[in-house]
Amino acid sequence: MPKQTANPKNILFVSISGLISDIAWQCIKEGHEVKYFIEEESEKEIGDGFVPKVDDWEAEIDWSDLIVFDDVLGQGEKAQQLRADGKYVVGGTPYTDKLEDDRSFGQAELKKHKVNILNYHEFDSFDAGIAHIKANPGKYVLKPSGEAQNIKRLLFVGMEEDGSDVLRILSAYKNAWSEEVKIYQLQKKVDTGVEIGVGGFFNGKEFIYPININFEHKKLFPGELGVATGEMGTSMFWSGPNKIFNSTLKKMESTLAKEGYVGYIDINCIVNSNGIYPLEFTSRFGYPTISIQADGMNNGIGDFFYQLAKGEKPNLKVKSGFQVGARVVVPPFPYKDPKTFEAFSKNAAIVFKKPMTEGVHIEDVKMVNNEWLITGGSGVALIVTGLGLTMKQAQQQLYTRIKNIMIPNMYYRTDIGNRWFEDSDKLHAWGYLRES
Numbered sequence: 001m002p003k004q005t006a007n008p009k010n011i012l013f014v015s016i017s018g019l020i021s022d023i024a025w026q027c028i029k030e031g032h033e034v035k036y037f038i039e040e041e042s043e044k045e046i047g048d049g050f051v052p053k054v055d056d057w058e059a060e061i062d063w064s065d066l067i068v069f070d071d072v073l074g075q076g077e078k079a080q081q082l083r084a085d086g087k088y089v090v091g092g093t094p095y096t097d098k099l100e101d102d103r104s105f106g107q108a109e110l111k112k113h114k115v116n117i118l119n120y121h122e123f124d125s126f127d128a129g130i131a132h133i134k135a136n137p138g139k140y141v142l143k144p145s146g147e148a149q150n151i152k153r154l155l156f157v158g159m160e161e162d163g164s165d166v167l168r169i170l171s172a173y174k175n176a177w178s179e180e181v182k183i184y185q186l187q188k189k190v191d192t193g194v195e196i197g198v199g200g201f202f203n204g205k206e207f208i209y210p211i212n213i214n215f216e217h218k219k220l221f222p223g224e225l226g227v228a229t230g231e232m233g234t235s236m237f238w239s240g241p242n243k244i245f246n247s248t249l250k251k252m253e254s255t256l257a258k259e260g261y262v263g264y265i266d267i268n269c270i271v272n273s274n275g276i277y278p279l280e281f282t283s284r285f286g287y288p289t290i291s292i293q294a295d296g297m298n299n300g301i302g303d304f305f306y307q308l309a310k311g312e313k314p315n316l317k318v319k320s321g322f323q324v325g326a327r328v329v330v331p332p333f334p335y336k337d338p339k340t341f342e343a344f345s346k347n348a349a350i351v352f353k354k355p356m357t358e359g360v361h362i363e364d365v366k367m368v369n370n371e372w373l374i375t376g377g378s379g380v381a382l383i384v385t386g387l388g389l390t391m392k393q394a395q396q397q398l399y400t401r402i403k404n405i406m407i408p409n410m411y412y413r414t415d416i417g418n419r420w421f422e423d424s425d426k427l428h429a430w431g432y433l434r435e436s
Contacts, residue, residue, distance in 0.1 A: 003300035005031045011302055012064035014057045014078070015039065018046035018376065020070035022291045022361040022383065025050045027302035035060050045375040049367025061087065066306050072097040072284050073147070083260060088309035093259045096283040103145045103185050106281045113251045118270075118277045120187040126174035129186055133163040133170075139189035140166045143280075148181045153227050153334065158189060190270045190277060194423045196432075198244045199266030199286070201316070203308045205257050208316050210238040211245050212293060213433070214286075215419055216268070220334060222415040229334035233326035233416035234289055235391065238296065238318040240435035244269060247276045262309050264290065273430055288383040291361040292325035295385045321389035324398050324417045327363070330409050333379030341377050344409050348374040350381065351406040359385045359401045374407070381407055391420045 013024045013036045024036050028051060037057035038044050047053070054060055061067070067082055069075040069091030079091025099106045104122040111117050122145070123129040133140060140163050142156040143149065154177065158166040166186070173181055200211040214236035220226035241250065248267050256265070266282040266289070294301050298317035307314040330348060332340035350365065350372035361383040364376030374381055382405065386398025395417045402412060427433050 003030055003298065003303075005300050005303050007303065008032050009065040009302060009306055010035075010063055011305075012054075012057060012060050012067045013037065013051075013070065014067060014075070015070045016073060016075070017071070018043040018364065019287050020068065020285070020290075021047035021051060021365075022363065023068075023285075023294065023301060025362060026294055030300045030302050032302040035063070043364075043376050045366050046364050047362070047366065048375070050362060050365075066090070066302075066309055068305060070285060072100045075284075079262075080260070083262075088306065090263045090305050090309050092263065092283055093261060095259050096256070096261050096265070099281040100283045101146060101149075103143055103149065103280060104183075107185075107278075109252075109255075110248070110278050113255065115248055115251055115278060116275055118188050118190065118279075120185050122183060122185050124183050126170050126178065129184065130167055130170050132186060133167055137162040139163065139191065141185075141187045141189050142166055142169060143185040143187060144181045145183040145185060148177075148184075151180065154181065155228050187279075190272065193270040193272035193277075194426055195268065195270055195279075196244065196423070196427070197266050197268045197282075197286075198242075198249060199264055199282070199289075200245070200249060201264050201304075201308060202256055202261050203313060204260045204262045204311045206313070207241075207249070207253060208308070208314060210240055210316060210318060211242075211249075212266075212289075213237055213239050213242075213244075214266070214289060215417075215423065216289075217413060217416050217419070220413075222413050227334060231286075231288065231327065232329075232413045233324065234286075234292055235322060235324045235394070235417040235420055236289070236292060236296075237322050239433070242435050243432045244271065244276055246436055248278050271427070271430065271432055276432070288325050288327055288361070288363070291383045292323050292385050295325075295359065295387060296323045319387060321387065322391045322394040322417070322420075323385060323387050324391070324394045325361075325383050325385040326398060326402065326412050326416045327380060328382040328384060328402065328405060328407065328410050328412045330374060330379045330381055330407060330411070336378065338377060341379060345374050345379055348408050350374070353404045353406065356401065356404055359387075359397070360405075361385065381410065384412075391417050 010033045018038045036051040076092030076097035080093045197214040200207040217233045268279045330345040363380040366375045386394045388394035
């Protein structure tokens with residue numbers, strides 16, 4: 001059941017592409033008044049029927065007790081200005097936007113804060129990258145920077161010892177993607193290790209504990225096969241500060257305080273017996289991470305955001321054990337293909353075999369005459385979650401809930417959380433999960 005607020009607030013959500021719809025809906029169910037703005041024309045129907053919409057968010061500033069931004073890409077500048085004007089705001093700053101938007105800047109800032117990083121080089125031409133690999137053979141990860149990093153299929157993880165597979169990809173991108181990919185990184189690949197994310201909420205002055213430990217599943221198919229997507233699902237648990245957090249995000253705390261950052265920030269890492277190597281920042285809410293996190297929080301999310309924005313230190317109460325969440329998607333996900341979306345998915349109905357109110361979160365969904373329909377254009381439909389004292393219990397609840405859902409042509413990963421059973425042994429052996 002939603003956590004009912006004792007102090008309803010007027011909350012304004014400002015979104016570029018409709019990412020925060022589910023959390024806006026959660027706030028309504030908690031008893032808050034909500035207004036919601038989506039900038040991109042093609043995504044404006046997302047959340048219709050669930051959340052009241054506005055066409056001009058700036059006209060609602062005086063109405064709002066709290067303003068929530070859901071992305072980087074320039075939103076931090078707006079959030080910073082509103083805070084300077086005395087508004088309570090959850091959102092970034094130009095500096096924290098740049099941590100995510102500019103991969104090389106993010107790595108340079110980590111190094112500046114005495115965080116170990118992997119060797120990388122940044123290039124603004126494909127020929128320069130090709131020449132670098134020929135002169136320095138090895139395994140590389142190719143990471144586009146700027147807006148191109150949002151095209152997840154352009155990320156490429158090399159497997160060949162001499163880098164010949166990355167050379168072929170760079171040659172192909174030179175011919176096919178030179179307009180979109182202006183800057184990219186080549187980062188040395190770590191062959192053995194565990195990919196793990198650590199994140200925390202920040203109130204403008206300090207981190208709020210507990211922190212969140214999470215494991216993203218980005219490939220489209222079970223077993224980490226297929227193309228990279230934004231994310232197909234995540235497993236997670238809450239923890240006190242541990243070695244990974246203290247070696248990475250904790251070192252950024254004074255700078256984040258100086259910036260007055262308010263919201264959630266996460267850093268994705270590769271860890272092995274030799275060390276902790278941060279890969280990239282997410283200086284905003286993660287999607288679908290924030291919806292999975294909300295199910296594990298005993299605090300109402302609207303009240304919690306308001307306390308963060310006021311600079312208070314809310315007592316974050318969380319459920320014990322593990323949380324898992326899977327995206328349920330439809331064609332053309334993970335690609336943008338309007339013809340395929342029109343043919344297979346537009347206005348497709350979401351049907352529940354039995355009524356289900358818990359563990360189901362909306363993404364690109366609208367409600368018409370009490371029916372849930374797919375909208376937008378990317379094919380992300382729902383986030384379904386499961387909780388349990390053990391990972392297996394959480395998985396069982398997740399997949400029992402998914403079996404209750406019917407959407408034409410739906411697909412999802414069946415192995416969210418499976419990596420934990422091997423990864424946990426390594427992480428415990430290396431001492432990275434011990435709380436300080």
